Amino acid sequence: MKVIRSIAELRSELKDRRDTDKGPVGLVPTMGYLHEGHASLMRKAREISGTVVISIFVNPIQFGPGEDYETYPRDEARDLALADSEGVDIVFIPTVQEMYPQPIKTKISVSEITSLLCGASRPGHFDGVTTVVNKLFNIVKPDYAFFGMKDAQQVAVIEQMVQDLNLDVTIVPCPIIRESDGLALSSRNVYLKPEERAEALVLSGSLRTAQEAIRQGQAETAGEIRTHLRNYISRSPLADIDYAEVLTFPELAPVEDSYRIVDEDRTVIMALAVRFGRTRLIDNALFQPKVGESHV
């Protein structure tokens, strides 16, 4: 496994590998502090790519003022050990100076689907994400790029950018990975105090029970599911709901409370963001009427 910190060296290494026909290049963009969710992306990448690149970069321009850019958890040594154990070929760890040698004047924005959910709570966040992901795509020129469905809106936004800008890369969305008790894996889970960690189970719990309610015919409309999610999460005194929404996926179009998700053939997403103290957690589940729902 090569650890590369400069764009020029990465380009040269990738050119060598392409010239010797090492097969498709798979990119797993991460912010580091890797966990089993990232490992699942690397395994998927390893499965279908000749060269697996992971990038580790805590991207300042996707953090808003007062967000956790400075305190975002970092552990390079552990990250490298994990990447190595997953058979990654190249770890790209640029500095901020390497990625932004001069103040960046160019911004990539995706409208509409960034106006709600995390886009509404974190203004400018998705511009930072699309801009850095576009940079990474231009640097690595991957055939495949792997993203976790925990950040479902991010997947939708990046897929939109890829289509709109004719980027020659296939986005591979990968399932959410959870702790055995249901909590979706996140680098930010490390922020949680023990009592917050316990109550954080309301996110996955609300999604799982919403799916059960749909299956048993107790919830049929978007409004009923919203109510279910909010009621369930409100059992936790520490939980402060940012949003608990039902939207179409991947268009992220709002649906009325009266929208009968069980009668329509569009995929919908149940999407949550909940704060515990200073820690903001997200989770989601898809409901696909034609093929059943994904399991939480």
Added chain:
Amino acid sequence: MKVIRSIAELRSELKDRRDTDKGPVGLVPTMGYLHEGHASLMRKAREISGTVVISIFVNPIQFGPGEDYETYPRDEARDLALADSEGVDIVFIPTVQEMYPQPIKTKISVSEITSLLCGASRPGHFDGVTTVVNKLFNIVKPDYAFFGMKDAQQVAVIEQMVQDLNLDVTIVPCPIIRESDGLALSSRNVYLKPEERAEALVLSGSLRTAQEAIRQGQAETAGEIRTHLRNYISRSPLADIDYAEVLTFPELAPVEDSYRIVDEDRTVIMALAVRFGRTRLIDNALFQPKVGESHV
């Protein structure tokens, strides 16, 4: 010469040419109605590329409301003949539907250097330019892309995008091509009535005489040059000045009237936009203190 109208076919053709090692790919993006200025870009491309691609696409999203998108001159048969005579390998002529199969939600914006000159007169224009050029770069993946310096701000904006987004392409700016009497070539010159065509010489005339004034020590500051340009252009009763500016290049930073261009070592641009009736013409010249100026 191949004429290709679909993105998929273009990608496949370029892949074949790369697989058989036809050398670097040069792209000349145009809006068609080709003239000797475009021909000079094709010749430069032919000189340093194994495969020369020109694109012909009147890009709707870079035209503002009330601008000349519908009436922009088009002549495909003549364009193809000219491209063929210049030894172009591939002409890419997509439809609007091919380039924008769905309403585009993704936008690329470059800040600061788009806030003045044509960016001020044509709000949203450069977002349309950077977005479509980025799309073309992603489709063609050129090693070189050729742009005329008549659109000097466009060159600066695209170069900024290339650097900020780590696009793996070298921008090759090419000199302005002029009629024998000095008028800068432009597809829009066809709009000019005979008396407007005659008076349009004030653009190149003001730039040429400004350069003479600098050389002879009669103009030394940005303010003196601005005054010279405005006075000269105002000789034409039909001319309506949009801007007549002096800025640094390629940063396009404004300079004070008192800025002594002859004493500084920064390149400056004298940039003009002048309306004749409904036709808006642009022209410019660089002044490079260390190496002399470019000739108009």
